Amino acid sequence: MNKSPSVQTVTKPPVLFDESHCEQCACGNGLDFAFTFAFQPIVDTDTREVYAYEALVRGPEQQGAFWVLDQVNQQNRYAFDQICRVKAVKLAAKLGMKAKLSINFMPNAVYQAEYCIRTTLAAAKTYAFDTRNIIFELTEGEDLTSTDHLVSIIKAYQEMGFKTSIDDFGAGYARYNILIASPPDVLKLDMALIRDIHQEPNKQAVVIGIVEMMNRLGGRIVAEGVETVEEYRWLSGQGIHLYQGYLFARPGFECLPEPVFPD
Numbered sequence: 001m002n003k004s005p006s007v008q009t010v011t012k013p014p015v016l017f018d019e020s021h022c023e024q025c026a027c028g029n030g031l032d033f034a035f036t037f038a039f040q041p042i043v044d045t046d047t048r049e050v051y052a053y054e055a056l057v058r059g060p061e062q063q064g065a066f067w068v069l070d071q072v073n074q075q076n077r078y079a080f081d082q083i084c085r086v087k088a089v090k091l092a093a094k095l096g097m098k099a100k101l102s103i104n105f106m107p108n109a110v111y112q113a114e115y116c117i118r119t120t121l122a123a124a125k126t127y128a129f130d131t132r133n134i135i136f137e138l139t140e141g142e143d144l145t146s147t148d149h150l151v152s153i154i155k156a157y158q159e160m161g162f163k164t165s166i167d168d169f170g171a172g173y174a175r176y177n178i179l180i181a182s183p184p185d186v187l188k189l190d191m192a193l194i195r196d197i198h199q200e201p202n203k204q205a206v207v208i209g210i211v212e213m214m215n216r217l218g219g220r221i222v223a224e225g226v227e228t229v230e231e232y233r234w235l236s237g238q239g240i241h242l243y244q245g246y247l248f249a250r251p252g253f254e255c256l257p258e259p260v261f262p263d
Contacts, residue, residue, distance in 0.1 A: 031079055034060045035068045037091055038251035042102065042222055043259045046241040052100035052135060053256060054244065055088040062253050081106045086123040089134075093127035095256050102135040102165060117160065135186065137165040147177055154182040167224070169210070183217040188244070191225020198234040211238050229262050 039053040057068040072080045085103055092101045124131045136157050138150065154164045165186035166178070178184075189207065197203045214221050223235045226245035235243075248259040 031076055031083060033068070033071045035087075036060055036254055037088055038062075038253045039092075039095075039097075039256050040244060040251040041099070041249050041257060041259045042242055042244045043248050043261065044241055045236065045243060045261060048261050050099040050256075050259060051242055052102045053092070053097060054102040054137070055084075055092070055104070056251050057084065057104075058253060077106060082119045085120045089120065089123045089129050090127050091254065093129045095254075097129075097133075097256060100133045100135050100163070101129070102137045104137045104139065104167070117157070132161060135163040135165050137167050137186075137188075138184075139167045147181075151178055151181045154178070154184060158182070158185070165222075179213070179217065183219055186220050186222055186242070187214055188222040188224045191245070194223055194225050194231055194235070194245075195227075196231070198228075198230040204234070207235070208238060211240065215239075232262055 035057050036059075037055045038058045040056060041050045042052040042054060043049070044051040057065050059067045085105070088101065088103050120134070121131065123129075124134070138154075157164050163185040165188060166184045167188045168190040169187050179187075187210070189210065193203055193207060197207065211221060220242055221240050222242040222244055223231075223240050224244045226232050226235065226243050226247045228247060232243065232247055247262060249257040251257070
């Protein structure tokens with residue numbers, strides 16, 4: 001009787017991240033336009049410290065985000081998304097950022113989270129930036145072909161140890177199905193909800209409901225676009241401790257502005 005050949009266990013080699021392209025991405029190679037970042041702090045009024053800095057795209061001569069995003073199309077979206085991450089990590093490391101770094105990502109440019117994250121991981125290693133301090137931020141109004149695709153990205157990022165955030169919540173269709181399937185670590189209230197909230201009962205009712213929802217889901221809320229002490233005081237009364245807005249600091253072009261905390 002012929003004996004079956006013995007089965008050998010094959011040990012897969014560890015995954016190595018190719019870092020040779022990081023400097024090319026950091027220089028914007030692959031795009032026909034240049035861009036950089038401004039940083040705006042997200043503050044924790046409980047600790048009176050900066051919780052994170054959001055990386056906001058800017059043109060090289062301080063042009064606004066729309067100037068940059070108008071040049072992003074279906075053909076260069078993937079390259080832009082990857083280059084954004086590398087440039088943000090590199091600049092944050094150069095500025096000595098110790099707080100978390102919040103990077104906006106484009107879900108339609110992420111075809112498989114585990115693969116597309118490799119460039120970010122390689123950049124973090126190259127520029128010695130702690131990946132535990134990276135937050136991936138999704139704009140709630142992003143036009144998605146599939147909610148399931150977004151849920152898979154959020155779950156994959158969370159499993160890899162990254163924090164996730166949904167931006168501009170309440171600006172349009174609130175994706176409660178995403179919150180049910182894969183709650184983010186952070187939910188950022190759209191500034192339209194925040195504006196004059198201290199004297200808008202209907203807005204107050206909505207925000208109170210969102211606060212209760214996130215408390216039960218175990219996530220945190222950022223009140224975005226806070227401009228007045230009155231708005232801040234009302235929101236603070238609801239137990240919100242994370243804020244982003246002109247009341248605390250304006251974005252700093254290629255620098256980390258220090259926030260001012262109201263009394």
